[in-house]
Amino acid sequence: MSVFAFLIGTLSLAAAIGVVVAAKPVHSALFLMANFATLAILYVLLDAQFLAAAQVIIYAGGIVILILFVIMLIGHDPADHSHQDLTRPAMASLVLGAILLMSLGLQLTGHLEVGTDGGIASGGSPSAIGTELFTRFLLPFEFVAILLLVALIGALIMGRRESGEPEEPAG
Amino acid sequence: MNLNYSAILPEMVMAGGAIVVLMVDALRRIENHRGDAANRGSGLLLTLSLLVAAGAAVAAFAVRGESGLMFQDSARSDALSFGIRLIVLATTILVLLVGSRYVSTFTRYPGEYYSLLLLSATGMMAMGIASDLMVLFIALETFSLSLILLAGMYRHNRSSTEASLKYFLLGAFASGFFVYGSALIYGVTGTVSFSGMGPALQVAADGGPGAVLLWAGIALLLVGFGFKLSLVPFHMWTPDVYQGAPTSVTAFMSVGTKTAMFGALVRIFLMTFPYGFENWTGPLIVLAVLTMTVGNVTALCQTSIKRMLGYSGIAHAGYVLAGLVPGTETAVNSALFYLFAYAFMNIGAFIIVMAIEHSVETDVERSQLRGTGAAMPVLAGFMALFLFSLSGIPPLAGFFGKFLIFRSILDGGLAWLAAVVVVNSAVSAYYYLRIVVTMYFQQRPQEVHAPQSSPAMQVGMVLAGVMVLAIGVFPAFFMGLLMVPGL
Numbered sequence: 001m002s003v004f005a006f007l008i009g010t011l012s013l014a015a016a017i018g019v020v021v022a023a024k025p026v027h028s029a030l031f032l033m034a035n036f037a038t039l040a041i042l043y044v045l046l047d048a049q050f051l052a053a054a055q056v057i058i059y060a061g062g063i064v065i066l067i068l069f070v071i072m073l074i075g076h077d078p079a080d081h082s083h084q085d086l087t088r089p090a091m092a093s094l095v096l097g098a099i100l101l102m103s104l105g106l107q108l109t110g111h112l113e114v115g116t117d118g119g120i121a122s123g124g125s126p127s128a129i130g131t132e133l134f135t136r137f138l139l140p141f142e143f144v145a146i147l148l149l150v151a152l153i154g155a156l157i158m159g160r161r162e163s164g165e166p167e168e169p170a171g
Numbered sequence: 172m173n174l175n176y177s178a179i180l181p182e183m184v185m186a187g188g189a190i191v192v193l194m195v196d197a198l199r200r201i202e203n204h205r206g207d208a209a210n211r212g213s214g215l216l217l218t219l220s221l222l223v224a225a226g227a228a229v230a231a232f233a234v235r236g237e238s239g240l241m242f243q244d245s246a247r248s249d250a251l252s253f254g255i256r257l258i259v260l261a262t263t264i265l266v267l268l269v270g271s272r273y274v275s276t277f278t279r280y281p282g283e284y285y286s287l288l289l290l291s292a293t294g295m296m297a298m299g300i301a302s303d304l305m306v307l308f309i310a311l312e313t314f315s316l317s318l319i320l321l322a323g324m325y326r327h328n329r330s331s332t333e334a335s336l337k338y339f340l341l342g343a344f345a346s347g348f349f350v351y352g353s354a355l356i357y358g359v360t361g362t363v364s365f366s367g368m369g370p371a372l373q374v375a376a377d378g379g380p381g382a383v384l385l386w387a388g389i390a391l392l393l394v395g396f397g398f399k400l401s402l403v404p405f406h407m408w409t410p411d412v413y414q415g416a417p418t419s420v421t422a423f424m425s426v427g428t429k430t431a432m433f434g435a436l437v438r439i440f441l442m443t444f445p446y447g448f449e450n451w452t453g454p455l456i457v458l459a460v461l462t463m464t465v466g467n468v469t470a471l472c473q474t475s476i477k478r479m480l481g482y483s484g485i486a487h488a489g490y491v492l493a494g495l496v497p498g499t500e501t502a503v504n505s506a507l508f509y510l511f512a513y514a515f516m517n518i519g520a521f522i523i524v525m526a527i528e529h530s531v532e533t534d535v536e537r538s539q540l541r542g543t544g545a546a547m548p549v550l551a552g553f554m555a556l557f558l559f560s561l562s563g564i565p566p567l568a569g570f571f572g573k574f575l576i577f578r579s580i581l582d583g584g585l586a587w588l589a590a591v592v593v594v595n596s597a598v599s600a601y602y603y604l605r606i607v608v609t610m611y612f613q614q615r616p617q618e619v620h621a622p623q624s625s626p627a628m629q630v631g632m633v634l635a636g637v638m639v640l641a642i643g644v645f646p647a648f649f650m651g652l653l654m655v656p657g658l
Contacts, residue, residue: 096351099387103358106380135172139179139242140305143297146186147313150290153193154320157283 005045012038029067036060050126178237178248180230181256182296188223189289192216196282213271213281217627220285224263224292231256244364245303247438250655254507255299255434257653258514259427261638263292265518266423268631273525277325277417284324288423291317295431299438304353304363307435311349311399314431315342318424322416334415341398341408349395355388365443372444389444393454400432400488403461410469413481418528421477422521425484426514433491433510437503441495455496456588463489463595471602476524476535479602480517483561486599487513493592494576497583500657505575507653512568512642516560519635523554526624526632540606542615550624551610553636558607560639562600568642575650 015038018031036059043052133141176183199212231253238249266288274281294314301307319342323335357363359381360371375385397405413421440451466486473479487509494505527543527550528535544551560567573596580589624632642649 099351099355099384099391102387103355103384106384107358136243137245137305138174139245140303140309143306143309143313146290146293147309147316149186149190150287150313150316150320153283153287153290154316157280157320157324160280 005042008038008041008045012042025071026068029064029071032067033060033064036064047125050129053126173241173243175237175241175248178234178241179246179300180234181227181260182293182300184227184230185223185289185293185296188220188226189286189293192219192223192286192289193282195219196286199282213275216281216285217267217271217274220289221264221267223289224260224267227296228257228260228264231260240302240366244366245306246300247302247366248300250653251434251437251442251503251507252296252299254511254653254655255430256296258430258507258511259292259295259299261511262423262426262430262514262518263288265514265522265631265635266419268627268634269419269422269522269525270625270627270631272625273419273628277328277331280324284321287317287321291321291423292427295427298431299434301435301438302365304357304365307439308346308349308353310431311435312346314427315346315399318420318428321420322412322424324420325417328415330411330415331417332415334412337408337415338412345395345398345405348391348398352388352391352393352395355384355391359385359388365438368443386450389451390454392439393451396432396436397458399428400436400492401462401485402458402488402492403465403485406462406465406485409485410478410481413484414475414478418477418521418525421481422518422525425480425521426510426517429484429488429491430510430514433495433506437495437506441498441503452496452498455492456585459489459493459496460588460591461489462486462492463591467595467598467602471598473602474537476537476540476606479537480520480524483599483602484517486595487517489595490573490576490592493588494579496585496588497579499579499583500655501575501582502579503655504650504653505572505579507655508575508646508650509572511649511653512560512572512639515635515638515642516557516567516569519557519632519639520554520561522628522632522635523550523557526550526628537606537609540609541613542610544611546615550632553632554610555607556636556639558603560643562603563596564600566643568639571643571646 012035015031015035019028019035022028022031036055040052040055040060043049043055196216199215203212234248235253240247267285271281274284278284291314294310294312294317297306297310297313301310315338319335319339322338323332325331353363356368359375360368362368362371371381372385375381394405396402398408401409413425416424444451463486466482466484466489470479470482470486473482491506491509491513494509495502524535527539540551540554543554556567560569563569563573565571573592577589577592580586580592
């Protein structure tokens, strides 16, 4: 089991490095999908089935597809020429990455006891999460409905063709 | 389980009302044989939305007595949440009063416009009751997403679309910081609810192992707040978005966002993290001074009235932040009072801009106001009233707002910060009063456009004007109304 986890972890790490070093954006996106998928397997190994399913559906499914759409719409530049010096985004990611490393380091070395007040960590099965959503996190759960309503209205008005706009070619 | 639904009645009325408005709009479209006369029946939608907002205000007063933690510690109803609800609802009603005719100049979908406005206000009110990082984030996203959509509702106008996209991208960026900060705080404290964080925060503040992560988390959270509140140096998006969005949306955004975010700022920084709040006064002072100064100095150079009001909005956020710096009960009360006064004077000024702008362009240059004092005395008179109040001239609402902020800063022993506020007010008086001079002492050009004010708009204008006077004349009453006793 642990050998398998180690193998998957290595693959996941390799995919993550691939995202950063790949020259073509499409390759980065595909590496990202591989990374998300291997992460989902790790979640299953940790007995968090719901999280694994959500990971596959939302990240590997939704987000990577969205990224691919964006690459398709913008038109992919064959290679990225923009890494001469440290740009502002690069600086920001360095700082944020350092914070992430620090938090992981503190947890792995046992300096930081992570206690959770819910049953999310214990189990992560769909039924445990469902119970949490309808008891402890009822109010956020209900507010999400309003957020989704806003998103729905937004998708409708942004996607609707105004009169006077040119007809798009079919197909 | 504590499911005290009556305590969140105002939010439920608003959200439910928004759905009703959408359904009535759908029925209206069927009646209108789709397509033709997009305008017909939009007055009904407006009336309905106004009733919903008024109903929510009644509900807010009715449940004022309900206080304490609810919904498994994820919401808190108290004097602060009441104050936020009151300011947001006043803003919503004033912005709705702009009327259906103005709305029809920029969008063919009044139903969606009104319901998004109501849903956005719901999110802002939810920011006031949030007592949990999750509710806080969902409320933040709800009102931001609605505002992004509202800003882009003028589909045929390039700058409106640009404003929407810009707000979307920077909003996503800000949300990223906000979520990262929240995750770190959750990691250190082990809970998302503000009420449960106390002991863990105390340990971390005393130099426990998680201290570094906690401070990093709070700093990231503050960056998220900075973007949404358009504090300098996170303000780059503000002028473009304010100028490009339809003016009624700009008015709503300028007051509503500030109110909701300052409410959450008080809830988090003064009520949840009081441990070691002294550590945060330094950064907050720097942000406040930068925000006030950059906002005012840049506003000086603007010729577009909307852009000028955008930059001055940045400066006003700086005043409120400066008032909050002492972190006392007085500080919170002065900030809430200032936001309440700001709602009426700022939206009042925006209503006049809407009356003067011609339908196609969503902007007014200062030169367009030349000679309006003689040609449209009522409109110019109200504009002067709002501008006097914004620059803090007694006995208007803005004066008492600034006065309370001075007092709060002086009580906190920060005389030099109070001096910065005074100098900044003087600078702002110059560019506000310059408009009054343009209106009354410059010749009107030959070709004139009649102002397009609808009856509803006039009601809104008079209401805002009366409130600006009333707050100035009876400040004690409104201070009592918005009082937050203790922290």
